[in-house]
Amino acid sequence: MEILIGGYILDLIFGDPQGFPHPVRYIGSLISFLEKKLYSDKSNKTLLLGGTGLTLAVVVTTYLITYSLIALMKILHPLAGTIVSIILAYTVLATKCLHKESEKVLIHLKNQDLLGARKYLSYIVSRDTSQLEEKEIVRGTVETVSENISDGIIAPLFYLFLGGVPLAMAYKAINTLDSMVGYKNDRYLYFGRVSAKLDDVVNYIPARLTVIFIAIGALILGKDSNRSFKIALKDGRNHNSPNSGYPEAAVAGALGIQLGGDNFYFGKVVHKPTIGDPTYPLESKHILETIKLMYAASALALLFFLILQLLLTKGVH
Numbered sequence: 323m324e325i326l327i328g329g330y331i332l333d334l335i336f337g338d339p340q341g342f343p344h345p346v347r348y349i350g351s352l353i354s355f356l357e358k359k360l361y362s363d364k365s366n367k368t369l370l371l372g373g374t375g376l377t378l379a380v381v382v383t384t385y386l387i388t389y390s391l392i393a394l395m396k397i398l399h400p401l402a403g404t405i406v407s408i409i410l411a412y413t414v415l416a417t418k419c420l421h422k423e424s425e426k427v428l429i430h431l432k433n434q435d436l437l438g439a440r441k442y443l444s445y446i447v448s449r450d451t452s453q454l455e456e457k458e459i460v461r462g463t464v465e466t467v468s469e470n471i472s473d474g475i476i477a478p479l480f481y482l483f484l485g486g487v488p489l490a491m492a493y494k495a496i497n498t499l500d501s502m503v504g505y506k507n508d509r510y511l512y513f514g515r516v517s518a519k520l521d522d523v524v525n526y527i528p529a530r531l532t533v534i535f536i537a538i539g540a541l542i543l544g545k546d547s548n549r550s551f552k553i554a555l556k557d558g559r560n561h562n563s564p565n566s567g568y569p570e571a572a573v574a575g576a577l578g579i580q581l582g583g584d585n586f587y588f589g590k591v592v593h594k595p596t597i598g599d600p601t602y603p604l605e606s607k608h609i610l611e612t613i614k615l616m617y618a619a620s621a622l623a624l625l626f627f628l629i630l631q632l633l634l635t636k637g638v639h
Contacts (some may be wrong), residue, residue, distance in 0.1 A: 324404065324483055324629050329411025330624050337418030345388075345413050345491060349498045353380055357503065361513060369512035377499055377516045384495035389488040407487045414482070414490045417473030417620050420467055427463045431456060431606040447587040450518060457604045464604075464612045465581050468573040469566045476535060477528035477619045483627040497520050502635035521564050522564050529565035532619060533558070533572040535626070539618030545611070550576035552596050557582075560595040567597060574598025577611055 360372040423446050430438035439459050444451040446466050481490040504512050504518035533554040538636030541547035553575025554568055561567030574581045578601030582594045
């Protein structure tokens with residue numbers, strides 16, 4: 323219980339400070355190193371096997387190193403094990419980071435600085451932002467924050483609850499693999515397939531739990547909770563990911579806005595269905611409202627998992 327609470331509070335206080343030795347950076351370095359060793363385009367089968375090896379090696383290595391480090395600290399002193407666990411739990415969460423990075427975009431929009439807003443949006447999305455107008459910048463920011471309510475907050479809390487810090491860190495490894503090699507392009511269509519599919523599997527339950535937390539959070543914040551649920555059910559599948567559309571749809575419904583539509587990725591137009599109904603036109607204020615929904619959903623998720631943990635602990639005793 324103290325690990326969930328401690329990790330959550332540390333994330334709210336510190337976020338992702340520059341220069342901090344974040345485990346995800348080391349996971350990313352491991353992925354890059356192993357990709358060079360395992361990537362071979364002799365055949366699609368070879369690519370698939372190499373990508374499978376990459377996925378297994380990164381996830382298992384991440385889990386074992388995390389488990390071993392915590393176990394070693396516990397041998398030295400139980401308190402040391404708890405402190406290291408809390409610090410590592412903090413690193414798998416991204417609430418403060420999402421707030422800070424999306425707020426940078428919002429500040430530039432409020433100052434009518436489209437160039438600056440495009441620049442900071444480009445740091446948090448993979449789409450081409452160079453020609454985006456204000457509404458498209460708002461849409462991109464809201465979509466990114468919405469999607470990451472699940473990937474960056476609810477899913478890590480879910481796996482912290484389910485299997486402690488080692489499992490949550492393994493989840494971050496899967497998430498990082500997907501963001502680095504899980505693309506459906508010529509290079510990664512086969513090599514990154516297992517990473518992408520595994521990411522879909524581990525995010526299935528958290529993405530749908532996120533809808534519940536967003537909708538309840540919308541009710542608390544005076545937004546449209548019923549519409550949040552309805553749009554999630556209606557448009558949650560309107561996404562190339564089987565999971566990302568659900569939190570986006572829940573936010574779109576809560577705020578009465580429309581997300582989705584066409585984007586440019588690597589010089590190509592990607593046609594996407596729309597999510598939500600355009601009851602209100604997209605404005606910069608919707609970024610702030612999405613951030614508020616993110617905090618509400620994260621707090622509700624923490625409370626939910628703490629109560630579950632308490633009930634399970636009482637049940638065992």
